[in-house]
Amino acid sequence: TQLLEQSPQFLSIQEGENLTVYCNSSSVFSSLQWYRQEPGEGPVLLVTVVTGGEVKKLKRLTFQFGDARKDSSLHITAAQPGDTGLYLCARTVGGTSYGKLTFGQGTILTVHP
Amino acid sequence: GAGVSQSPSNKVTEKGKDVELRCDPISGHTALYWYRQSLGQGLEFLIYFQGNSAPDKSGLPSDRFSAERTGGSVSTLTIQRTQQEDSAVYLCASSAPGRRKNSPLHFGNGTRLTVT
Numbered sequence: 001t002q003l004l005e006q007s008p009q010f011l012s013i014q015e016g017e018n019l020t021v022y023c024n025s026s027s028v029f030s031s032l033q034w035y036r037q038e039p040g041e042g043p044v045l046l047v048t049v050v051t052g053g054e055v056k057k058l059k060r061l062t063f064q065f066g067d068a069r070k071d072s073s074l075h076i077t078a079a080q081p082g083d084t085g086l087y088l089c090a091r092t093v094g095g096t097s098y099g100k101l102t103f104g105q106g107t108i109l110t111v112h113p
Numbered sequence: 114g115a116g117v118s119q120s121p122s123n124k125v126t127e128k129g130k131d132v133e134l135r136c137d138p139i140s141g142h143t144a145l146y147w148y149r150q151s152l153g154q155g156l157e158f159l160i161y162f163q164g165n166s167a168p169d170k171s172g173l174p175s176d177r178f179s180a181e182r183t184g185g186s187v188s189t190l191t192i193q194r195t196q197q198e199d200s201a202v203y204l205c206a207s208s209a210p211g212r213r214k215n216s217p218l219h220f221g222n223g224t225r226l227t228v229t
Contacts, residue, residue, distance in 0.1 A: 033217075042117070042204050042220025043156070088156065099146055099208050099218045100169060103156040 004089055006104035014112050016078050021107045023089035024071045030092065032072045033101070034063055037086040046074075079111045115139060117221035119205050125227045126195055134190040134224045138207030145188050146208075146218065147172075147180060151201035159203075162188060195228045202226070 005024045013019055023032065031050040035043035047056050049065035049072060056063045060083075062075040076083055086108050090101040118137040126132050138145050147159040158172040162182045173179070177195075182188040192199055202225050206218040 041222050042206070044220070045217045048217070090156075093158070096169070098144060098161055098163070098169075099206065099216065100158050100161055101156075101218070102158075105155045 004091060004102060004104035006087075006089060006107050008107060009105065010108050010110075012110045012112070013079055015080055017111075019076050019079055019109070021074045021087050021109075022071065023073070023104050025091070026070070027094075028069045030069070032065060033090045034072070034074055035088040035090060035103075037088060037106075038084075043086075043088055076109075079109075081111045081113050084109055084111050117205055117207055117219050119203075119221035119224050121224055122222065123225045123227075125229060128197060128228055129194055131191065131193045132195055132226065134192075134203050134226070136188045136190070136205030136221060138186065138188070138205070139209075139219055140186075141209070142207035142219070143185060143210045144208045144216070145182060146206045147188070147190050148204045148206065148220075149201045150204055150223070154201075156204070159190070192226075195226075197228050200226055200228045 007022045031048055033048045034046045036046055037043040047063045049063055052069045053067045054065040060077045064073045086106045088106045089104045093100045093102055120135045143164055145162040148156050149159055150156045160167055160180050161169040164185050165182050177193045180190045202223040204220050204223040206220045208216040208218050
């Protein structure tokens, strides 16, 4: 199966706290993308990870790709209200060379001031 | 702006009516995609265009759904005889030329379709 499981589904925290969102699959994927979506807008790509064990940082966001390329995590340090949104992981459907993506169900993050 | 533009932003229609949703991709982007986002199903792939042809229509839920693209630019998604289960946000995305698997998708803000 190429399903992606995200956890937690909901996260409500106070400004300044740290958090981690997880994305897991039972099958290996060649790359994984993380998106953030705000209400009324489309998803915006944050990062693509392609190498097992890879770690990428985007300001206060740290993305990690598992060594076995079956899981990924997004860690936010000192969350701010502007981080509020829906976080989605996505993978390219196997055998395709274009942007046909399978998405996880998403994590709704709310950061309270 | 230079982003993907979708219209209308909201559409309310009665069950059984036909609707047309429009997407203007980023200029020069040869690949265009339609996705659907609903509460129960999350984000689902519908169809992929490369230029004016659609080599992958595998995500279209039924024959009530069709899409076309003209001039390698604007695309229209048509839903005939709408049903309540068609209610969702329909998102269009485009990506730059090239066949790299990781060419980023640029999404529009979607059309929220409500079938009453």
